[in-house]
Amino acid sequence: MPVEAAFAAPGRFYKGNLHTHSTRSDAARDPDAVCALYRDSGYDFLALTDHFMAKFDFPIVDTRAYRTNRFTTVIGAEVHAPKTSFGELWHLLAVGLPLDFERTPPSEMAPSLAARCVAAGAYVAIAHPAWYSVTLEDAESITSAHAVEIYNHTSEVKASRGDSASLIDVMLAKGRRLTLCATDDAHFHFNDWFGGYVMVKSESLEPEALVSALKAGHYYSSQGPELAGITVSGDTLDVECSPARSVIALGRASTSAAAFGHGLTRARLSLDGLRAGGFVRVVVVDAAGRKAWSNPIWL
Numbered sequence: 001m002p003v004e005a006a007f008a009a010p011g012r013f014y015k016g017n018l019h020t021h022s023t024r025s026d027a028a029r030d031p032d033a034v035c036a037l038y039r040d041s042g043y044d045f046l047a048l049t050d051h052f053m054a055k056f057d058f059p060i061v062d063t064r065a066y067r068t069n070r071f072t073t074v075i076g077a078e079v080h081a082p083k084t085s086f087g088e089l090w091h092l093l094a095v096g097l098p099l100d101f102e103r104t105p106p107s108e109m110a111p112s113l114a115a116r117c118v119a120a121g122a123y124v125a126i127a128h129p130a131w132y133s134v135t136l137e138d139a140e141s142i143t144s145a146h147a148v149e150i151y152n153h154t155s156e157v158k159a160s161r162g163d164s165a166s167l168i169d170v171m172l173a174k175g176r177r178l179t180l181c182a183t184d185d186a187h188f189h190f191n192d193w194f195g196g197y198v199m200v201k202s203e204s205l206e207p208e209a210l211v212s213a214l215k216a217g218h219y220y221s222s223q224g225p226e227l228a229g230i231t232v233s234g235d236t237l238d239v240e241c242s243p244a245r246s247v248i249a250l251g252r253a254s255t256s257a258a259a260f261g262h263g264l265t266r267a268r269l270s271l272d273g274l275r276a277g278g279f280v281r282v283v284v285v286d287a288a289g290r291k292a293w294s295n296p297i298w299l
């Protein structure tokens with residue numbers, strides 16, 4: 001019986017935030033305080049991803065000193081290059097960069113910068129596309145990206161544009177094999193932390209193992225609900241989760257299936273009607289409206 005990749009993978013789930021800033025770029029707390037906040041709040045890992053830009057002297061913050069035997073950090077950055085359709089600098093999340101990653105030359109365009117991050121070992125996600133109106137054509141140009149942020153918490157808090165599901169669904173419907181992630185992108189100028197995280201299935205808490213699992217899609221994303229299992233058997237999808245008010249399976253265009261109730265912890269949905277679209281992804285919504293998102297399952 002085929003099990004969704006994260007649940008089939010060996011190891012256990014580790015909770016992490018892939019996207020957050022510090023005083024090394026434009027955020028209000030220093031790296032020490034940011035790492036302590038996540039470490040003391042039940043997170044297993046954090047990627048501090050300051051803006052890799054000339055005006056901040058291209059920081060790749062060395063967070064290795066904040067690692068303990070039950071908390072680790074992944075070296076990363078949010079990298080920028082010209083230009084989206086609306087003339088803005090791109091925002092690309094790169095998690096798993098070397099500390100000596102070379103500065104972005106002014107002539108480097110976003111697709112080649114993303115490819116350079118991938119070649120350097122990073123998991124790369126298109127950050128908060130809904131926040132600054134990244135178009136489908138823009139997003140399709142970043143051919144080496146592994147993922148797109150489906151939820152960016154600071155974009156939700158400050159601009160009510162945290163959710164990028166519609167762009168992702170068009171890309172998936174056109175056959176692009178993406179994964180999706182939820183992040184905080186906290187800057188600490190207002191209450192913008194602990195809103196979106198990933199649960200990564202890995203055999204260890206080593207940074208390299210976490211980055212490999214992210215690239216392989218062995219994770220899900222959440223604002224709070226837990227996914228405990230997803231299994232596809234023929235045209236049947238089984239989901240196990242923490243108590244939910246709805247369990248939804250989404251496919252190409254309008255195709256979907258859902259179960260509704262109070263405190264649902266399992267649901268069996270029919271994939272009849274979704275199979276032709278080639279993929280299904282699962283969303284679980286709890287009584288407070290908080291969501292968990294699986295990665296796409298290719299049928």
Ligand SMILES: [Zn+2]
Pocket residue numbers: 078091127128
């Ligand atoms: Zn950004």
Ligand SMILES: [Zn+2]
Pocket residue numbers: 019020021078185
């Ligand atoms: Zn950011």
